[in-house]
Amino acid sequence: MDKQQELVDKYPELFEHAWPSVSDGWLPLLDTLCRVIKHHVKWQEKKGVTIVGDGEEPPEEGEWMDRFFFSQIKEKFGGLRVYSYGADDYIRGLTDFVEAMSYHTCEECGNAGLIRQTKWIKTLCDSCFSDWENIRQAKWDSNRERFLKENENKKKEYYEIRSLYEQVISRINKLDEDTKEAKGSLNMLVLDRFLEDITKLVGE
Numbered sequence: 001m002d003k004q005q006e007l008v009d010k011y012p013e014l015f016e017h018a019w020p021s022v023s024d025g026w027l028p029l030l031d032t033l034c035r036v037i038k039h040h041v042k043w044q045e046k047k048g049v050t051i052v053g054d055g056e057e058p059p060e061e062g063e064w065m066d067r068f069f070f071s072q073i074k075e076k077f078g079g080l081r082v083y084s085y086g087a088d089d090y091i092r093g094l095t096d097f098v099e100a101m102s103y104h105t106c107e108e109c110g111n112a113g114l115i116r117q118t119k120w121i122k123t124l125c126d127s128c129f130s131d132w133e134n135i136r137q138a139k140w141d142s143n144r145e146r147f148l149k150e151n152e153n154k155k156k157e158y159y160e161i162r163s164l165y166e167q168v169i170s171r172i173n174k175l176d177e178d179t180k181e182a183k184g185s186l187n188m189l190v191l192d193r194f195l196e197d198i199t200k201l202v203g204e
């Protein structure tokens with residue numbers, strides 16, 4: 001299991017709406033951020049304080065806004081950017097601090113890093129910077145492999161549904177005209193459902 005997935009599993013409520021789309025070296029920063037945010041949110045709740053960000057209406061009782069979650073986590077211009085819902089000043093301070101730390105932390109391995117000019121701007125240590133082309137290539141290969149595998153599964157599902165669909169059609173065609181009309185309308189509901197599923201799978 002990859003380390004991003006481990007972090008998401010550790011704080012599922014914080015990552016319900018966002019994936020930590022950064023490399024492994026920054027995950028300890030995110031882990032610490034999550035731990036401190038969780039602690040803060042819990043204490044605020046104990047004090048009966050609902051955390052509400054600037055410009056946000058206080059939530060009605062039981063509404064989704066009564067808790068904090070990330071909306072996007074990514075690398076931008078060499079920094080770790082964390083966007084969220086329901087952040088107060090304290091959480092915003094933490095996120096700013098973590099972003100500032102990220103400009104001195106190698107995104108790949110977590111050692112002390114600097115902003116470097118590769119094809120894009122990246123924060124890397126000396127060693128990852130000198131090896132950057134290989135690291136980049138390895139990432140590209142593993143992403144490509146994952147993509148192909150997902151695509152393969154998608155295709156398999158599509159052909160299974162497709163074959164079921166063809167079986168139903170061929171059964172309808174074998175019926176005599178009167179029965180076909182009666183049974184056909186019933187089967188049309190099933191067919192509609194198949195078509196919906198197929199359309200979803202091929203993403204059209």
Ligand SMILES: [Zn+2]
Pocket residue numbers: 106107108109110111124125126127128129
């Ligand atoms: Zn490094």
